[in-house]
Amino acid sequence: MMKWISQWWRGGTAAVEPASTRDAARLAQLHGASFAHGWGEAEFETMLSERNTLVHRLRLGRKTIGFAVSRIGADEAEILSVAVDQSYRGRGLSRTLLMTHLGHLAGRGVRTIFLEVEENNQPARRLYERGGFVVVGRRERYYKHPSGEQLNALLMRRDLT
Numbered sequence: 690m691m692k693w694i695s696q697w698w699r700g701g702t703a704a705v706e707p708a709s710t711r712d713a714a715r716l717a718q719l720h721g722a723s724f725a726h727g728w729g730e731a732e733f734e735t736m737l738s739e740r741n742t743l744v745h746r747l748r749l750g751r752k753t754i755g756f757a758v759s760r761i762g763a764d765e766a767e768i769l770s771v772a773v774d775q776s777y778r779g780r781g782l783s784r785t786l787l788m789t790h791l792g793h794l795a796g797r798g799v800r801t802i803f804l805e806v807e808e809n810n811q812p813a814r815r816l817y818e819r820g821g822f823v824v825v826g827r828r829e830r831y832y833k834h835p836s837g838e839q840l841n842a843l844l845m846r847r848d849l850t
Contacts, residue, residue, distance in 0.1 A: 701749055701750025706745065712744075716733045725835050726833075743760075743766070745790050755772055757770070757771045759794060761799060764800040765802070767802070768803070801848050802847050804822065808827070824843050825846045827844065
């Protein structure tokens with residue numbers, strides 16, 4: 690009984706599940722709060738309707754608190770975005786989201802996955818490194834910060850086989 694009360698008080702049990710077009714507004718809200726150039730609801734609706742795009746939502750109780758989006762091409766995929774609501778970060782939920790998402794990609798026949806991450810984003814880099822990704826390249830001035838500063842990206846790769 691105490692375990693159930695504890696889970697209820699914290700918001701419930703975390704679940705990673707496929708997202709649907711009904712989630713587009715919330716995913717856009719989370720993306721906008723997490724990145725300087727947020728994607729809109731229409732962009733998420735488009736991605737959610739594409740066969741080569743895999744989108745998972747991270748739910749805590751009834752509340753969607755995160756998502757992962759990847760685009761698949763043959764036996765490769767690219768993680769386009771991973772985000773978790775700022776108030777839920779630091780609890781290991783992003784790792785659960787990432788690893789579940791990777792498992793589903795592997796189940797679709799993906800053998801290699803790539804992503805870009807802002808070079809100075811230490812929490813994201815730690816997440817990906819702990820998830821088995823390694824740096825395979827660097828893109829100079831890839832991201833533009835709202836201040837106008839241009840930031841480098843690291844290209845990371847992980848084999849799923």
